Amino acid sequence: MSSRRDASPGRIRIIGGSLRNSRLDVPDSPGLRPTAERVRETLFNWLAPMIEGARCLDLCAGTGALGIEALSRGAAGVQFVERDARAAQALRDNLMRLKASAGQVSVQDAAQFLQGAPQQNELVFLDPPFALQLWSPLARQLEQGGWLTARAWIYVESPRHGPPELPAHWQLHREGHAGEVRFALYRRALPLS
Template structure:
């Protein structure tokens, strides 16, 4: 569920890449917080050197704006995970309308349950769970220990500003920013030398 409140539910815009200015239909659901355009713009500027051809996982996808933005900018594939049925269906509908059915897949399941299944290592993960549920540490641990991250994976984390997160020590902060009451940060996985 993307973090910074941007445009209200209804429609949001893809801001870059091949789908620039495409609109996403967004259901009106309590707690759904699409990531603001300015935050997405900053994030994808950071990711520009590595997004092309990346395998991505959009956990707690909500509107799917982060994952669809990644596909628009050249990601090879995105696995979207969204437990809320109406959000998952809206995401499927948006992917079909935008012609992304072959590269974007939606799992309508809880993120922790999804991560308990057989892993598929990802190059980039968007970790933006609902702020009220406090899921960051548990999901981060599952990602790290469950084999979901490529050796040098990138992990985007969106969380309340001032919150303290317990993230794996192998996740090294690359860049961060703030927008209102939200902190957004990009980490790089760095395994210790053996």
């Protein structure tokens, strides 16, 4: 059982779908924490009924393992956002090698990216560097900026203790723990007007 710290640098593998067993090169970059295989497997078991054809946003993408796993399992497209130029280039290289043309990479800070013109997404991966404490501000931007469909799914990865403050209408669907990491899937449920 590997933790995110154990997986970097080196290689990690895609665990399901058309790209199953493909390896992703992981650069040696400070703070990069690829989501553990066991966590990705659990998450994508949860997402199995809704991933086909979904439009996805992978904020603070890092290695892009979550978004590439989504593409492998039939997502219509994934917008990857990564501020570290080295990590973003490694992600582009992996997408090119895997011929995953439905993945687009933006080298940009997530908060700046969310100030741009929105495209609604059915699924968002929100896994910022833990030290930066960005969950709440990014969640507000996702809500206020028009980035989510009315019933979007939002995956949030955070430290095990002290879950982040998120919008009240993001209803917890499922959650789990792996070491010091809490991973949770939320469903956006807007109140009826």
